[in-house]
Amino acid sequence: MQNLKTTCNRDCPDACSMIATVEDGRVTRLRGDPDHPITQGFLCHRTGQYLHTQYSPDRLLTPLIRKDGVLTPATWDDAIARIATTMTRLRDESGPEAIFHYRSGGSLGFVKAVTDLLFERFGPVTGKSGDICSGAGDAAQMADFGEEDSHDVFDLLNSRHILLWGKNPIVSNPHLVPILRDAKARGATIVSVDPVWHASSKLADRSYQPRPGGDCALAMATARLLWERGHVDPAAADYCDNLEEFYALCHSRSVAEWCADADLPVEAAADLAACLGPGKPCAILVGWGMGRRTNGGTIVRALDALAAISGNLGIAGGGVSFYFKRRRAFQPLPTLAGSPRTISEITFGADLLAADPAVRMLWVTAGNPVAMLPDSETVAKAIAALEFVVVVDCFLTDTAALATVVLPTTTILEEDDIVGSYGNHWIGSVRPVVPRPEGVRSDLEITQLLAKALGIPGFEESARTWKKRMLAPELSKHGIDLDAIEAAPVRNPLAPAILFADRTFPTATGKVNLMTQAAAPAPDVPGFPLWLLSLSTEKSQSAQWARPPEGPTVATVHPDSCPVPDGAAARLQSQLGSLVVRVKHDPRQRRDVVLVPKGGHLRAGRAANALIHARVTDIGEGAALYDERVRLVPIEDTAAQR
Numbered sequence: 001m002q003n004l005k006t007t008c009n010r011d012c013p014d015a016c017s018m019i020a021t022v023e024d025g026r027v028t029r030l031r032g033d034p035d036h037p038i039t040q041g042f043l044c045h046r047t048g049q050y051l052h053t054q055y056s057p058d059r060l061l062t063p064l065i066r067k068d069g070v071l072t073p074a075t076w077d078d079a080i081a082r083i084a085t086t087m088t089r090l091r092d093e094s095g096p097e098a099i100f101h102y103r104s105g106g107s108l109g110f111v112k113a114v115t116d117l118l119f120e121r122f123g124p125v126t127g128k129s130g131d132i133c134s135g136a137g138d139a140a141q142m143a144d145f146g147e148e149d150s151h152d153v154f155d156l157l158n159s160r161h162i163l164l165w166g167k168n169p170i171v172s173n174p175h176l177v178p179i180l181r182d183a184k185a186r187g188a189t190i191v192s193v194d195p196v197w198h199a200s201s202k203l204a205d206r207s208y209q210p211r212p213g214g215d216c217a218l219a220m221a222t223a224r225l226l227w228e229r230g231h232v233d234p235a236a237a238d239y240c241d242n243l244e245e246f247y248a249l250c251h252s253r254s255v256a257e258w259c260a261d262a263d264l265p266v267e268a269a270a271d272l273a274a275c276l277g278p279g280k281p282c283a284i285l286v287g288w289g290m291g292r293r294t295n296g297g298t299i300v301r302a303l304d305a306l307a308a309i310s311g312n313l314g315i316a317g318g319g320v321s322f323y324f325k326r327r328r329a330f331q332p333l334p335t336l337a338g339s340p341r342t343i344s345e346i347t348f349g350a351d352l353l354a355a356d357p358a359v360r361m362l363w364v365t366a367g368n369p370v371a372m373l374p375d376s377e378t379v380a381k382a383i384a385a386l387e388f389v390v391v392v393d394c395f396l397t398d399t400a401a402l403a404t405v406v407l408p409t410t411t412i413l414e415e416d417d418i419v420g421s422y423g424n425h426w427i428g429s430v431r432p433v434v435p436r437p438e439g440v441r442s443d444l445e446i447t448q449l450l451a452k453a454l455g456i457p458g459f460e461e462s463a464r465t466w467k468k469r470m471l472a473p474e475l476s477k478h479g480i481d482l483d484a485i486e487a488a489p490v491r492n493p494l495a496p497a498i499l500f501a502d503r504t505f506p507t508a509t510g511k512v513n514l515m516t517q518a519a520a521p522a523p524d525v526p527g528f529p530l531w532l533l534s535l536s537t538e539k540s541q542s543a544q545w546a547r548p549p550e551g552p553t554v555a556t557v558h559p560d561s562c563p564v565p566d567g568a569a570a571r572l573q574s575q576l577g578s579l580v581v582r583v584k585h586d587p588r589q590r591r592d593v594v595l596v597p598k599g600g601h602l603r604a605g606r607a608a609n610a611l612i613h614a615r616v617t618d619i620g621e622g623a624a625l626y627d628e629r630v631r632l633v634p635i636e637d638t639a640a641q642r
């Protein structure tokens with residue numbers, strides 16, 4: 001029996017250090033590393049149950065090639081030869097932009113980027129633009145600060161107040177929770193601002209549930225109160241541009257009017273102003289999901305402005321933390337000219353159908369666009385219409401089921417890679433704790449096989465060599481190299497504990513670029529009174545469920561907004577599509593929201609994205625996933641309508 005350490009490579013902010021117990025070549029137990037300061041000896045529900053996924057009978061163990069319409073087991077030689085021949089032919093006939101390479105977040109390992117490099121060298125081919133996950137929030141922080149990064153998570157222990165703004169860490173960032181509890185034990189107050197009553201609401205001392213997208217108005221009311229009550233940092237003009245314009249914006253409406261827009265009492269804004277002003281230091285933790293709205297970028301900019309004018313930037317216990325960049329710890333691979341053209345990840349289906357010149361082949365790796373991108377039916381239709389589709393995955397997902405060739409790949413426990421977290425400053429080594437099954441290849445091996453078949457040199461080296469190449473040389477000044485990271489996870493020494501401590505910002509003027517325009521929530525849609533919030537669930541990682549879910553997806557809704565009794569089936573309809581759901585009543589929810597899990601499978605009739613239009617956010621080419629309006633109707637009514 002052996003206990004081997006590795007790091008979870010999932011698209012999750014925690015990047016946990018894990019201990020796998022291996023007996024006779026099989027992992028028999030998976031647990032959190034007690035020695036890692038963030039992991040603290042426990043795993044989330046998803047990964048705690050990962051052995052069901054690892055040893056699932058549904059795991060793909062051989063390549064599949066479509067023959068007479070049916071995906072049929074094939075050899076690696078045949079699969080790679082078929083792909084290489086097709087790629088070369090399509091490039092000859094239509095140029096490399098006829099091929100679209102799409103990679104998503106199935107693994108956040110850095111070595112995954114070697115596949116991108118191969119497609120660059122072969123083409124460059126068509127690539128993706130936009131960011132389905134956090135485009136708007138990223139763009140907001142870059143616009144305001146010229147940089148996006150966060151205070152060290154342990155700096156929360158210096159906070160007197162912590163605002164969880166659109167953030168549900170118990171579900172989506174569980175290893176933040178012990179730190180939040182420690183902060184509370186030291187006297188910090190936690191306030192949640194989220195339209196949804198969720199698991200983390202219980203962690204908060206107070207919760208405010210604004211109208212979805214009403215946060216910008218709430219922030220304007222809060223800013224105005226900061227001024228009225230004398231809590232704006234007297235030095236704010238020294239480090240903020242547009243202070244007068246921002247003052248004018250906040251004062252363009254009364255506090256009561258702004259709060260009415262946010263559908264909250266004035267006391268909510270007064271409480272937030274008290275936390276940010278006299279309650280300093282106050283940390284704002286901005287959820288990644290909150291920006292997935294048509295006014296999402298503006299909302300994040302409003303939170304940046306609140307932190308700036310209240311003097312919470314650059315101080316211990318303050319900050320407006322969103323994303324943890326792997327600050328200078330990694331260096332990108334040398335790329336060639338970049339993609340000659342891009343297709344938006346947000347409007348993937350429609351753009352693929354409309355592409356001119358046409359896309360003829362798609363390569364999907366580490367992603368499941370049919371389930372996870374908005375307007376699933378159009379995404380599926382566009383993929384099905386292509387001449388040739390390759391999907392690299394461990395399972396026959398909604399997307400893989402449409403492929404011409406499916407290549408089976410390694411799981412978390414078979415990977416050889418390196419990751420840097422986006423929710424803390426730690427870097428960890430991902431090591432194979434068990435060998436991959438005979439019929440499976442890692443993404444790197446697949447890239448190497450394909451490079452060889454295409455006759456492209458430069459991809460022969462081992463994962464270790466690529467890892468070394470990707471670590472920035474600057475780390476070595478701090479005594480950190482790959483050996484050190486493999487010996488034990490390390491905190492990135494290049495990331496400061498407190499951001500902008502000197503109150504200079506890498507913007508054009510060196511100051512914070514305060515917003516000058518507000519943005520209202522998306523307009524109402526007559527006949528569709530509910531906002532559809534398709535959110536992370538502890539039971540899955542996007543469309544990767546810890547256990548296969550059974551029955552219709554569960555829709556959680558306030559009893560007053562629901563035409564059927566608790567537990568009954570109903571139809572959830574948008575202007576785009578409909579799903580049969582099982583209703584769960586929850587009187588703690590707002591009357592204008594309905595909650596469903598985010599990663600339902602399309603073929604099981606559970607995909608929230610079958611209801612969601614592909615809409616782009618105000619800035620940053622993100623997806624306004626949470627701006628879909630829906631209604632719940634009894635099943636009999638829909639039968640009668642037909």
Ligand SMILES: Nc1nc2c(c(=O)[nH]1)N[C@H]1C(S)=C(S)[C@@H](COP(=O)(O)OP(=O)(O)OC[C@H]3O[C@@H](n4cnc5c(=O)[nH]c(N)nc54)[C@H](O)[C@@H]3O)O[C@H]1N2
Binds near residue numbers: 013195288538
């Ligand atoms: N268990 C689990 N964990 C995950 C994932 C998963 O699928 N399952 N996914 C991972 C991924 S890909 C990511 S990007 C991260 C982030 O995962 P997300 O779930 O996107 O992130 P959070 O930011 O924690 O949660 C989003 C919160 O924003 C709130 N929200 C929505 N609209 C508004 C609004 O208008 N105003 C306010 N104030 N709040 C709003 C929602 O109610 C929700 O509570 O989590 C990762 N962790």
Ligand SMILES: Nc1nc2c(c(=O)[nH]1)N[C@H]1C(S)=C(S)[C@@H](COP(=O)(O)OP(=O)(O)OC[C@H]3O[C@@H](n4cnc5c(=O)[nH]c(N)nc54)[C@H](O)[C@@H]3O)O[C@H]1N2
Binds near residue numbers: 598
């Ligand atoms: N309605 C709605 N839609 C959403 C969201 C939402 O909140 N609501 N959230 C959005 C967000 S935040 C994100 S990040 C996206 C996520 O979208 P995706 O990244 O497409 O989501 P996953 O379902 O996790 O798909 C990852 C796939 O990679 C596979 N995989 C795992 N490991 C490997 C590997 O090593 N190599 C390869 N080749 N494959 C591997 C998994 O089996 C899985 O099928 O979804 C977005 N979509």
Ligand SMILES: [Mo]
Binds near residue numbers: 011
């Ligand atoms: Mo994400």
